[in-house]
Amino acid sequence: MAQISLDRLTGLIAFARAASLGSYTAAARAVGVSPSAVSKSVQRLELHLGLKLFSRTTRSLTLTPEGRELHQRALRLILEAEAIEQAAVAARSEPAGVLKVTVPLPIGVHIVAPALPRFRERYPKLSVDLRLGDQFVDLIREGVDVAIRVGDLEDSRLISRQLAPHTIGVFAAPGYLARRGTPQRPEDLTEHDSVNFRFQSSGQAFRWPFMRGERPLEFTPDAGIVTDNSDAVAAVIAAGGGIGITPTFVAAPYVRRGELVPLLSEFLRPRSSITALWPESRRGSPNVKAFIAHLGDVFTSPTPWDAAVMQ
Template sequence: MDLLNAIRSFIKVVEAGSLAGGARSLGVSPAAVSQTVARLERHLQARLLSRTTRSMTLTPAGTLYYERVRHIERELDLAGEALSTPDSEPHGRLCIASTSAFGRHVLAPLIPAFSERYPRLSIELLTTDRKVDHEREGVDVSVRIDAQLDDHLLARHLARIPFICCASPGYLAAAGHPATPEALREHRCLAFRYPVNGRFLRWGFVRDGGRLEAEFDRVLVSDDIDALAQMAVRDGGIARLAEFIARPHLDAGRLVPLFEIGQPGQAYAQTEPMDIYLCVSDRSAMTHKVRLLLEYLQQHLISSCPRQT
């Protein structure tokens, strides 16, 4: 029996919460995973999983075994990385976690070229707005915004994302143009709620060297920034969107920027940008392949997400 493969299958099943989920992450059939776990149980002479037609749970022995082996795959990867030199070709698995919108619009278009540059890497992109556990979920690196930073993670700055306050021509024709950020309280605004903690994303502005936060009462709310963009395009109200989401709609005339220099009847106010970071669990996790990813993203995000002052 291939013991390491059997342990890996067991770990994936536990992390996925089902045989089917573990099989999907491994790219094999549920029957194959079930047989592998059964062979591991026979080898250990202990039942690790309690399985029924509808559910799967860890037995006490399975819980103990999982806690002892769940780090094995990561430790093997780190051991291999330790033998790599800066000039060696990176290899193995690289799991990247990101917020849904940033992963969908920014990382996904960049990853194919990175994969082509380093073909021995097996790359997985996990896009989710929930809190990700690096160790338990086998995540090598996560891309996070300020609100998601964790004291237990090592963070490296990636880029500063410009934001744009905007609305559709139809909405502005009906409701009028707000002259200042303070006037937003008289408009219907589209607010983003963080899925992790339920808080609203604050609307910060920089004007005359000082910072102010817009307040508003009438809102449409979503925990998906793409949904808010679609609401804005369809005359739903005023939105505060990352430029990488707003730009296609601005270029097509579906949305109009607000508070920019030279706009008649409006006072200039810069929409506050947002910093994003690349995070790893600790210094030992800043491996050769992660450093290459960091350098690659910094290089490409500088041009697509210019730093604002």
């Protein structure tokens, strides 16, 4: 039987990742090598097969008809290889190796990253590859072990666990309120300067969600300052830039220091949840089990950040 060379196997992996993710740079990040290494592996594979797998432009990669046919086969190869690796991981009793985790930027910076040193003290043989960003990640295609996302997301290939409410709050600096007064109802916000958040994924401005009795009251303020980063929203508010909405885990340190004051809490509509997800193939992984258990210690009920804001 003909033997496949290590070089061609590497080329198939590079090709499958680049096709799934749409660029050599993203594929390189997924497999932990340089973009040029991925590009050269794919080029050698094309030369060996005598096929053009990608139509290349300066901005993207597009599969050729031949590339589309081979892509599905190459993906099955990767999934089988990962299944072998996960079987070996599950056979160990002690967490070890590398755990790939993807988290939205603000949750990663404020909650997950500060909790990692304690996690590694307990499991020193397990290193963490923490990837921060708001873009959608296909866990299975990118070989991610655990994702933390906002919302109740359903995918039949994934296992999920709710960690905590994703609580937002209305805040202003004490100095701003001393100058401009304190709003008593959501309708009063029209008389104030506002700071708003814009989603990076869609470019849409955040609609502020309130309740007036049983009736939802939702509007987008005419904001003087708009930014696509939650930390920037909190920084502008704390500097006296107006009234704004931001997650409680971002605002809590400011509230503890007396730099922000919660407003209109009784009118805010409950939001979604912070949820952990992991592939079915990782169900028996001691690495994933250990990390999910650690997240349970981090996301207590009530969470420290919600408790700080409520006090």
